[in-house]
Amino acid sequence: MQPFTRLEGRVIPLDRANVDTDQIIPKQFLKTLSRQGLSRGLFFDWRRDPAFVFNQPGYQGASILVAGENFGCGSSREHAAWALLDFGIRCVIAPSFGDIFYNNCCKNGLLPIRLAQPPFGAERLTVDLARQTVDGAPFAIDPYRKHCLLEGLDDIAITLRHEAAIAAYEARQP
Amino acid sequence: MAQTLFDKVWERHVVSQQPGEPALLYVDLHLIHEVTSPQAFAGLRAAGRRLRRPDRTVATMDHDVPTDPRPFKILDEAAAEQLHALGENCRDFGVRLFDLDSEEQGIVHVIAPELGLTQPGMTIVCGDSHTSTHGAFGALAFGIGTSEVEHVFATQCLWQSKPQTLRLTVEGERRPGVSAKDIILHIIGTIGTAGATGSVIEYAGSAIRALSMEERMTVCNMSIEAGARAGMVAPDAVTLAYLRERRFAPRAGERDAEWLALASDASAQFDAERHFDAATIEPQVTWGTSPGMVAPVSGAVPDPRQMTDAAARAAAERALEYMGLRPGARFVDIAVDRVFIGSCTNARLSDLEGAAAIIRGRRVAPGVRAMVVPGSRSVRREAEARGLDEVFRQAGFEWREPGCSMCLGMNPDILQPGERCASTSNRNFEGRQGNLGRTHLVSPEMAAAAALAGHFTDVRQA
Numbered sequence A: 001m002q003p004f005t006r007l008e009g010r011v012i013p014l015d016r017a018n019v020d021t022d023q024i025i026p027k028q029f030l031k032t033l034s035r036q037g038l039s040r041g042l043f044f045d046w047r048r049d050p051a052f053v054f055n056q057p058g059y060q061g062a063s064i065l066v067a068g069e070n071f072g073c074g075s076s077r078e079h080a081a082w083a084l085l086d087f088g089i090r091c092v093i094a095p096s097f098g099d100i101f102y103n104n105c106c107k108n109g110l111l112p113i114r115l116a117q118p119p120f121g122a123e124r125l126t127v128d129l130a131r132q133t134v135d136g137a138p139f140a141i142d143p144y145r146k147h148c149l150l151e152g153l154d155d156i157a158i159t160l161r162h163e164a165a166i167a168a169y170e171a172r173q174p
Numbered sequence B: 001m002a003q004t005l006f007d008k009v010w011e012r013h014v015v016s017q018q019p020g021e022p023a024l025l026y027v028d029l030h031l032i033h034e035v036t037s038p039q040a041f042a043g044l045r046a047a048g049r050r051l052r053r054p055d056r057t058v059a060t061m062d063h064d065v066p067t068d069p070r071p072f073k074i075l076d077e078a079a080a081e082q083l084h085a086l087g088e089n090c091r092d093f094g095v096r097l098f099d100l101d102s103e104e105q106g107i108v109h110v111i112a113p114e115l116g117l118t119q120p121g122m123t124i125v126c127g128d129s130h131t132s133t134h135g136a137f138g139a140l141a142f143g144i145g146t147s148e149v150e151h152v153f154a155t156q157c158l159w160q161s162k163p164q165t166l167r168l169t170v171e172g173e174r175r176p177g178v179s180a181k182d183i184i185l186h187i188i189g190t191i192g193t194a195g196a197t198g199s200v201i202e203y204a205g206s207a208i209r210a211l212s213m214e215e216r217m218t219v220c221n222m223s224i225e226a227g228a229r230a231g232m233v234a235p236d237a238v239t240l241a242y243l244r245e246r247r248f249a250p251r252a253g254e255r256d257a258e259w260l261a262l263a264s265d266a267s268a269q270f271d272a273e274r275h276f277d278a279a280t281i282e283p284q285v286t287w288g289t290s291p292g293m294v295a296p297v298s299g300a301v302p303d304p305r306q307m308t309d310a311a312a313r314a315a316a317e318r319a320l321e322y323m324g325l326r327p328g329a330r331f332v333d334i335a336v337d338r339v340f341i342g343s344c345t346n347a348r349l350s351d352l353e354g355a356a357a358i359i360r361g362r363r364v365a366p367g368v369r370a371m372v373v374p375g376s377r378s379v380r381r382e383a384e385a386r387g388l389d390e391v392f393r394q395a396g397f398e399w400r401e402p403g404c405s406m407c408l409g410m411n412p413d414i415l416q417p418g419e420r421c422a423s424t425s426n427r428n429f430e431g432r433q434g435n436l437g438r439t440h441l442v443s444p445e446m447a448a449a450a451a452l453a454g455h456f457t458d459v460r461q462a
């Protein structure tokens, strides 16, 4: 996966609570064998409204999504993370996230940041993962995830280094 | 030290762990389906990796499949391709597949328990958020994304940070007409859709003990709708009785003692606790676009202006606009166009029996289209053996083949814009059952009663 180190970018705000992954990418876009090209399905139903923020020309090229609480709740579809990435989003800031979505983001180099007061008013932000700051304000992240994101690590390769431990575990099972 | 059910299952599956880091957790059973697995198989192939434990991996076809009479030709090319890819992948990697020709095919969370694949104390994962269903057996079962599916393929393990524990104790006797679905909807309405985020729930108390295995599955199924990583119920005599004689379960009695010992120790500590009184729970109906937007059927649609929290008010206003409802409307005055009895929440035999008991000898209201989609081929067969198909057909219901169907509408079963549906599924999100479709989550009995009346009805008066 592509590493995430530091990002300076345009903000796109979506001030709604409980945005579920069915909204981020509706089911008809899940019938794919690929991870690519999914931005055409991103917020597909909401984008029928020309005034929706993802349709506004001023926000094209945005790379930081600022969202409401419980963002990405619901279905486990990783297509939600793939669609955001395909649109150009590299970082999502929200007060809280659905657990599976949060995981899926981390596996794809899309940094999810929990901030109690997300900066909805900001036009641009600078996110520094090594320092764990958003425009200087601190955020928390689990050290293992941080390490994988900074280095862009494929964690299957890391896990396969534990082959001896896995095999020993299996040998202990009845 | 005293341990919870969760602690015991977790501890037995830690392969390795460094202090302060996530644990490498072993996965006993990996369930897969056509929608969230193709990219994971592609990843394995691209990296030239093997699938480590095909014997611990089981596949079914459910999300995309039409529910028309079989055999059928799948007209949706993308769906057909996905189903075909799953068949090829399972063949190439040696994974057991319950495909459309199998007598055991069905929704992944329905077939694994009925085949006895789901067992107490296991770790179970699937690229599907409702994997929490299997927690009803005292397994630690949770949904994962496609990257994690690939990770489990290659390593049979996952990196996991230890979640918090939350015990929800439901005491007392439920009133007649109140189902397991009403219990879990009431819980979600009380603790909120993020009320259990980062936690594993243990459901406990006399009202939970009194539930059948199928009812426990309904409760655990919707744990994810409260934001939980997983939901669990301690194995007891009900669990053991259910597992006896199941195809993949151990020989009768063989592991009973070990399974019963998984129950939380009496003095075990939970990170958080909540208590509920079953006797105060009424049949529920959701009125909004999030499962937490729920109320007793005897009541009315709430008024957002009376909500003090600004975010909740904005969400409720938006939801009512989408749902085409006005504040104060009584539920019993809300007419339905469609009724869907199905999904991994409520499409097991007892769900169909509960609905059939309401409609026996009666007719679906004019203008309502009602359908039953059994959770699996086995459920369908057993229901037919009991004559339930005839009960439904004579009432005017469609009796269909198994699959996820209108729970998420990836197949041709969808709502038309503006249509209102009484649904036994688990998500009332905008567009979940079809663009601009309006979903109200209810129990199978409440769905059946709505089909007969043409509007929501208190099942206790149906």
Ligand code: SF4
Pocket: B062, B063, B107, B108, B109, B128, B130, B343, B344, B345, B403, B404, B407, B408, B425, B426
């Ligand atoms: S029935 Fe619905 S919730 Fe259950 S697995 Fe299928 S799509 Fe998911």
